[in-house]
Amino acid sequence: MLPYGRQTIDDADIAAVVEVLRSPLLTCGPLVARFEQALAAKLGAKHASVCSSGTAALHLVYAALDLGAGDEIITTPVTFSATAAAAYYVGAKVRFADVDPSSGNIDPASVASLIGPKTKAIVAVHLGGMPVDLEALHDLADRHGIPLVEDACHALGATYHGTPIGGGRSIATVFSFHPVKHITTGEGGAIVTPSATLKRRIDRLRQHGVERDPSHMQQPPAGSWAYEVQELGWNYRLSDLSCALGLAQLAKLDPFVARRRELAALYRTALAGFTGVTAPAESNDRESAYHLFAVAIDFAHFNTTRARVTEQLAASGIGTQVHYIPLYEHPLHKQRCGDVGPHPGADHYYARTLSLPLFPAMTDADVGEVVAQLHRVLGDSK
Ligand SMILES: *Cc1c(COP(=O)(O)O)cnc(C)c1O
DSSP, X not given: OBOSOOOOOOHHHHHHHHHHHTSSOSSSSTHHHHHHXXXXXXXXXXXXXXXXOHHHHHHHHHHHTTOOTTOEXXXXXXXXXXXXXXXXXXTOEEEEOOBOTTTOOBOHHHHHHHOOTTEEEEEEEOGGGOOOOHHHHHHHHHHHTOOEEEEOTTOTTOEETTXXXXXXXXXXXXXXXXXXXXXXXXXXXXXXXXXXXXXXXHHHHHBTTEEOOGGGOSSOOSSTTOOEEOSOOOBOOOOHHHHHHHHHHHTTHHHHHHHHHHHHHHHHHHHTTOTTEEOOOOBTTEEOOOSOXXXXXXXXXXXXXXXXXXXXXXHXXXXXXXXXXXXXXXXXXXHHHOOOOOOHHHHHHHHHEEEEOOOTTOOHHHHHHHHHHHHHHHHHTO
């Protein structure tokens, strides 16, 4: 079975983890700061904090921005549940903007229409690895004095106007190291930020709200053992085992992304002239990191349904996924957000999207096979 995504692990990754297993510190050791520094350097970011998942990273950012009851974030409904659910963790509400019907990325004009006195953050998701219109969103955020957060869980290695995603001026950019993402630590996540203050707060919240630096304590320390629990935090640490894997994987980010882009170009060529199947658009001012290769299929044109197509592809060994069921369709988000009004862009995008297999270890022949099977499945059902 060709899955829609899969990690690539080599001997160097395995050796790096084994080395930590033989060392005295499995967690809270030297590799945490090393991975953070390497990640920040790679992205051209000032600071990085790693944590236990992309979801934890979102939660830490929302908490560190002091979001709470009575506050709202504006985000896209075409995302993984965690982008919104992490706002519920801190008691905040979510408003869903609409998206561009062809890219599925958040529509700045729709964001503008939702901004109000309760808006405390705009959270953009680079869907499938294609950067959103950051310039328009920064303009909006600046005009209203609202922080812009990037959920870049799909976009490690993407660029916007030549700058790596994460290396720009957004207050925080969040990544995930789940095995299906660009690089993996098993489970893991990270936040990069230009703000030393935000980094400090995030690091404290990641570790139970504990402060160990005497210059930041409220009481003079009674001895070298002293620390203060200054606020309610969590255990969202990432272990040295995970950081060792992360460092070894980060060294291969460029070839991983290059291979994803190469495979995407092969798909694009193979799909050219296939009426009713549209490859994701490219843009000359930004480069997708191709976490996904999501095509838009006019299922009605082929007189079939997505359910039948995914079933027939699976029967011939090809795994697909749908990214995403709009969040306002889920019971949790319905219950939290109530009637959210129409989202024609998101509905249109969702009706047609299908993510085809894409991961660095795929062969050129795999791409040909996927497209051949897609032709067969869509042609047969006419
Ligand atoms: C993967 C992902 C997350 C959550 O990351 P985890 O590491 O799985 O917790 C959040 N947002 C988006 C868009 C994602 O793809």
